[in-house]
Structure formats: C-alpha cells, structure tokens
Amino acid sequence: MSSRLLPLLVAVLFVLGGDAAAPKFFPDDPIQVDDDRAFDAGGAKPIEGSNAWDFTEHTFFKPGDRRDIRAVNVNTLDEVPDSTWFTNRIGRRPMPIEEIVRGPNQFDTISIDGWPIVQEKSTGITPGYRVTDPAGHLHQVKFDPPEHPEMASGAEVIGAAIYHALGYYVVQGYIVEVDPAQIVIAPTATTVDMAGRRRPMRRDDVDRILSRAARLPNGKYRATLSRFADGRPLGYFKYYGTRPDDPNDIHPHEHRRELRGSRVFSAWLNHDDSRGINSLDMLEGPKGKQSIRHYMFDFGSIMGSGSTIAQVPRAGNEYILEWGPALKTLATFGVYVRPWIRVDYWQGAKSVGRFEGEFFDPLKWRPEYPNPAFDNMRADDAFWAARLVACFSDDIIRAIVAKARYSEPGAAEHIATTLITRRDKVLRAWLAGVNPVAEPRMSADGVLTFENAAVAARVAVPPTEYRLAWSRFDNTAGAGVGEPVETRTTEPRAQAPRQVLDGSDYVQVAVRTSHPGHPHWELPVTLTFRRGADGWQAVGLRRKIPQRPQGQGRRSR
Numbered sequence: 001m002s003s004r005l006l007p008l009l010v011a012v013l014f015v016l017g018g019d020a021a022a023p024k025f026f027p028d029d030p031i032q033v034d035d036d037r038a039f040d041a042g043g044a045k046p047i048e049g050s051n052a053w054d055f056t057e058h059t060f061f062k063p064g065d066r067r068d069i070r071a072v073n074v075n076t077l078d079e080v081p082d083s084t085w086f087t088n089r090i091g092r093r094p095m096p097i098e099e100i101v102r103g104p105n106q107f108d109t110i111s112i113d114g115w116p117i118v119q120e121k122s123t124g125i126t127p128g129y130r131v132t133d134p135a136g137h138l139h140q141v142k143f144d145p146p147e148h149p150e151m152a153s154g155a156e157v158i159g160a161a162i163y164h165a166l167g168y169y170v171v172q173g174y175i176v177e178v179d180p181a182q183i184v185i186a187p188t189a190t191t192v193d194m195a196g197r198r199r200p201m202r203r204d205d206v207d208r209i210l211s212r213a214a215r216l217p218n219g220k221y222r223a224t225l226s227r228f229a230d231g232r233p234l235g236y237f238k239y240y241g242t243r244p245d246d247p248n249d250i251h252p253h254e255h256r257r258e259l260r261g262s263r264v265f266s267a268w269l270n271h272d273d274s275r276g277i278n279s280l281d282m283l284e285g286p287k288g289k290q291s292i293r294h295y296m297f298d299f300g301s302i303m304g305s306g307s308t309i310a311q312v313p314r315a316g317n318e319y320i321l322e323w324g325p326a327l328k329t330l331a332t333f334g335v336y337v338r339p340w341i342r343v344d345y346w347q348g349a350k351s352v353g354r355f356e357g358e359f360f361d362p363l364k365w366r367p368e369y370p371n372p373a374f375d376n377m378r379a380d381d382a383f384w385a386a387r388l389v390a391c392f393s394d395d396i397i398r399a400i401v402a403k404a405r406y407s408e409p410g411a412a413e414h415i416a417t418t419l420i421t422r423r424d425k426v427l428r429a430w431l432a433g434v435n436p437v438a439e440p441r442m443s444a445d446g447v448l449t450f451e452n453a454a455v456a457a458r459v460a461v462p463p464t465e466y467r468l469a470w471s472r473f474d475n476t477a478g479a480g481v482g483e484p485v486e487t488r489t490t491e492p493r494a495q496a497p498r499q500v501l502d503g504s505d506y507v508q509v510a511v512r513t514s515h516p517g518h519p520h521w522e523l524p525v526t527l528t529f530r531r532g533a534d535g536w537q538a539v540g541l542r543r544k545i546p547q548r549p550q551g552q553g554r555r556s557r
Contacts, residue, residue, distance in 0.1 A: 024478035025076060025506070025530065025539045032088075034073065034081040037291035039247035044283055044292060047235035047243070054277050055369055059321050064240025064254040064372030071257035071381055076528075078380065078541045080167075084248070084293045086258040090165045090391045097399045103161035104170045112141070112225060113182035120191040120201060120209070126152065126300060126307050127212040128223065132186075138228040141178065142300065143213030143221055145308045150214070150351035150411070152300040152307050153224040154404030158415070159269060159299025161400045166265060166388050167258070168296040171280075172227040175405055177220040180210060229295060231284035237294050238276045240372040246292050254372040261385030262296075263374035267365035268389055268419070268426050270355060272315040273301040274367050274374075303415060304345075304355030311353045313340055316360075319369050349408035357421030362429040379433045379545040383453070386430035387438065390457045394420055428459045432518055434545050436460070437492075437511050437525040444535030446496035448509065450527075454518075463515040465490050470497050473506035473528055480508055505531050508540075520546040 057063055075081050082088055089095060102108065112131060121128035121140060128142040144153050153175050164170045189201035213221045239259055242249040253259055266274040280295040300307045306315070317340035318325060328336045345354045367374065392400075394416075401416045436454040443449075448468075454460035468487045471480035485497045500507055508528045513521035528540030 023475045024473075025475055025528065029539050030075040030077040030079070031081050032075070034083040036083045036085075036248040036250075037285070037289075040288055040290055041246045041248060041283065041292050042287060042290040044234050044243065044245040044281075046233065047237075047281070049236055049277055051277060054275060055320065058275075058371065059319070059369045062370075062372075063238075064376070065252055066254075066372075066376065068376075068378065069255065070378070071260060072255045073251045074257055076540045077538060078384070078543060080257050080384070084291060085169075085256065086167045087169070089167050091167065091388045095165060097396055100165045100396055101161060101399050101403050103157075103164040103173075105172045105174060107174070110174045110176060110225065112139070112176050113179055114184055115139070116184045116186035116189070117201065117206065118186045118189050120189075120205065127209045129206070129209060140226045140228065141176070141223045142226070143178075143209070143223045146212070146214045148214070148305070148308075148310060148350050148353065149216070149222060150404070150406055150408070151305045151310070151353055153222055154351060154406055154411075154415070155302045155305040155353075156224045156226075156298075156300045157403050158400055159271070159302045161403060162269065162392070163265070163296050163299070165392075168262075169229075169293055170296055171229050174225045175403075176223055176225045177216065177218075178223050179220050224300070229280065229282045229284075229293070231282035231293070234281040234283050234292060236276050236279045236297075237281050239374070243281075243292070248291060254376050256373065257381050257384060259373040260377040260381040261388075263365075263367075263371070263377050264362070264382055264385035264389065264426060264430060266367060266374075267316075267360075267362045268422050269302045270304065270311070270316045270360075270365075270422075271299070271302040272311070272367050273298070275369070275371060303419075304353030306353060309353075311355075313343060313345075313354060315354070315368070316365055319366050321369070322366075346414050348414065349406070349411035351406050351408050351411045352414055355415065355418050357418045357425070360422050360425060362422075362426050379430075380543050382430040383434045383436070383543075386427055387453055389423055389426050390431065390453070392423060397423070424459070427454075427457045431457055432460050433520075434543055435511070435513050435521045435523050435525050437513065437527075437543075440527045440529075440538045440541060442496065442507075442529045442536035442538070446498075446501045446507075446536070448494045448496060448527075450492045450511070452492055452513070460515070460518065462490075463513045463518075463521065465514050466492065466494070467512045467514065468494055469510040469512075469524075470500045471508050472500055472504045473508040475506050475530075484510070506539075507531075507536070 080086055115131040115133055117129045117131050119130045126142045128140060130138060130140050132138055144150055157173055157175055160170045160173045183206055185201055190198050191201045191205050192198050210221060215221055238253060240254040242252060278298045280297040282293050283290050284293055285291050304311045325338055343356060343359045345356055397419050398416045401412050406412045431454040436452050437450050438453045439451040441449050455462050466489050469484035471484045474481050485500055487494055510524040510526045512524050515521045523544040526542045529536040530539045
C-alpha cells in the first residue's frame, strides 16, 4: 500500500462527483518508498513446497499472467521504490567499496568455537548443522565438499554481497573455520535417523557430517555460517501471483520489476538455481502490526558451483528439460552436438567450478527451468537491471571476490575476470536495448541534462544527435498543451525554449536519439518536470520500448 492512497481516494471521489479529473502526477511523485506494511499480516501461514513439484509446475504448465505489460510497481520515474521486497542501494547512492564488500554482515570476521549445535541441517544436499550464538540467535553451518574446497562457501559470500548491494534483502553470511575440538552439542540437539525417527544428536552424527566436508591443512573445516533472519519463517515466495494470506501483497510477482529484472543478475552470475524454492519470507514486527519481508536466499550454486559438485555444463545454457535440442540430437542419432558441450572450462583450481565468460550469451541464458517473472522481463526491466550491473566497477568486483579468501593460485583472478567479462556482455546486451536516456535533471533556468547510459558504460559510441520535442504539460488533463517546440543537440544537454518555460508549472520533453547502430533509439523517452521553489524537479519518465527481441523475455518450450 503506497503513501498515495489518500490522494488517490480523493481523486476518485472528485471524478465520481464530476468536479475534477485525477491529476497525472501527485504531490508525492515520484514516490521513493512503497510502504507495503500498512495492514497486519499476522495471519499468514508457511508456504510448503518441493523441488519436484516446483520443477513440474514450471516446466509443464504456465503459471502466472503472461501479458506483455509494463511492470506494475515502478514509480513515475520508472524506478523501483523501496519496499519489503527491495531497497535501493548501489543504484541510488555511491557506496564505499568497504560497505559493498561487507554486504549484510554485522562483522568482518567471526568465530563459532563453542557455539552449541542444536540441530542437524534439515534440508538441502550440503552437509551441515545449526548452532546458536551467545545471544541465542540461530545460524546454519554449511560445509564445502571435499572434492571442491572453498567452492560453495566462496560463491555464497560473493553472491550475498552482490545481491545485497543491488538492493535485495539477504541474510548475514560468513566464511568460518570449524575446529572439531571446539564443537559442542547442546543437550537438546536432535537429528533424524535413517528410519525417519527424531532422536538426540551424538558426536558420531557430527563426525558423519564432517566426513563429507572439506578439511583444511590446519585440521579445521571451512564452512559458511548463515544467520537466520529475525522473525518467523513463512516458507518461500513464488515468482507469480500474490500471497493470498498477505493483505499487503497487491502486485503480481511476475509483474514486479525487481523480480523480472533479477533475470539479468542471474545471467551475470550464472545463478541458474534462481527459483522460488531458494527464497525466504519472514514475518516480522510486533503482534498486530506484522508484515512480511522477502529474502533472496542460498547462493551456493552460482558462478559454476553446484554446492557439492562443480556445476554441470548444461547449467545456464538449457533448461533441465528442453525438447528442441533433445529432439535434434535424437533425430541426428547424436551427430548434432549442443554447442555448450564443446566449451573448455578452466580447471586450474578445485575451488572453481564450471564458470566461463567467452561462450556466455546473456540473451540466451536460461535458469534450471522456466521462471514466470523472467519470462515476462521486458526491455525496460532489463535496462533498469543492467544499469545496476554497470555500477560494479572492476575494482569493486575484485574486492568482492577477495572476500571469498580463495587460497589456490589463480582462483580469485579467474572468478574476477570472468565476472568482468560477463558484466560487459550484460551491459552490451541490455543497456543498448532501449533509448538509453537516464538521470534527467533541469536547472532553474531550464537547462536540461541527462545521461546516455550505454555511452557512459562504454558499450556504445555517442549518437549522431538528440531530437527534443518540448511542450507545456497540463497535469489535470494529463496531456501536452499546444504544438511541441523542436530542438536538436549533439550532447546530452539542451536549453528548454523560453515559450515553454514561461508561466508553466509542468514541462514535458520527448527525447529521440539518432544512432546508426541502434535504430530503436529513435523510440522516445518522455520526461516531465514540475516547477518547485528550488527549480524544476523530474517527476516523470516514460520509455517507449521495442518489441521483444528474439531470446529476451518469454521463450518457447
């Protein structure tokens, strides 16, 4: 529920009474915070799910609304407001590298010596258990596999830092070294035996877990420590529909921009396991005023890591079940070889799975199986996400990778250079996919400046010119007034015509960009400014986008 509920209600009453039309822009536009905690969600119940059903539902059915519509939760500047789903960080303000690297964590390093085990890890394929810290907070410990020490834990902390900087809610996570001599089992700790019976946990149960973990030369075991989020767990969120038990969840998930656009981030990191099962909803707040916060969860299967094994070559290249390539292979009796099978992966370190950047094509990237929000991603959603990816400089990427503390020579360099290569491909694919006008500003005397995001990211050369059509704007009628006044410029800077500025409360300008390599940049970006006490404020940005290109958004199967 946004802060504009009252103005909207007033506007509706005016319309019903025939006294006035609803304005195009309200006084609080563009809203920066969508306060989706207005109603108590204390009655919400956990959503149960399984990997098998999730795969079946999304592979053989088409859940969610598949209409080609604009994202429903963007503000008038075509941005995503802060909410219980997403909070703007690196895209809204400069973040110091130290802050980006720390991510959601409260501490730089942590020791869990003496923290009691309270329960064996209950789900997933990675060996581990749960412990409590001295303050009573619950944490989960997950160990690296013996064949690939440092692989899953490195992927986990890198992914968490990146997703946190992007704006998603992520739990605290640390790389820790577990000293077997310092392991303590709580008297109440339990595990489930082979017959499915719960019983007290014993030291031999812990030894069995450690036998499946990577041991360090110093005798300790490297693991990831994840702090459980505050509140009561409610299972996972789906990438379509809304939670029927959450009165604040009013936007269909397949039409939320931060979920559509997360396809771009998943492609960049090869987060092929990006699905509802790997998310977490938490009920938080005092009784009577509870709300649900939505977390991205579990990054151990990104960047070529498959948690317990190196990721399979298919990951990111095909769905688990994709009929076209399978039938082609069958029809040719195996003569046809999928191109991704021929990819030569770097094998210089056990801590690095199958992660490469040369063969990678962002537009053809696929998760494990179809995702409704990913399928609905449009060019404007992808542009929004790619602008966030562009905020990660080479230095930032290398600093984040250093957080993984890879010990093998060449491992950190391979991960960093691959992330940089894939980032550049993401920017070329999606920043230039629309007219890349962004960051509009207009001074008190009417000088318009803006950014060409593709040029700023060095994935396109400057255009030939910008053509601008200026007009006054009637906010009540929601339309321009009079014939537009046209101007041209070769720089992302222009003076508004005096006849448009004088006496106007709102000014609108449609910007078309001429570029021989990108003819679709001719589609206009319409900017609206409102006069205020300190000058002109940008209140509107509407981007006309091309038809979905092949390989983007919805796919056949």
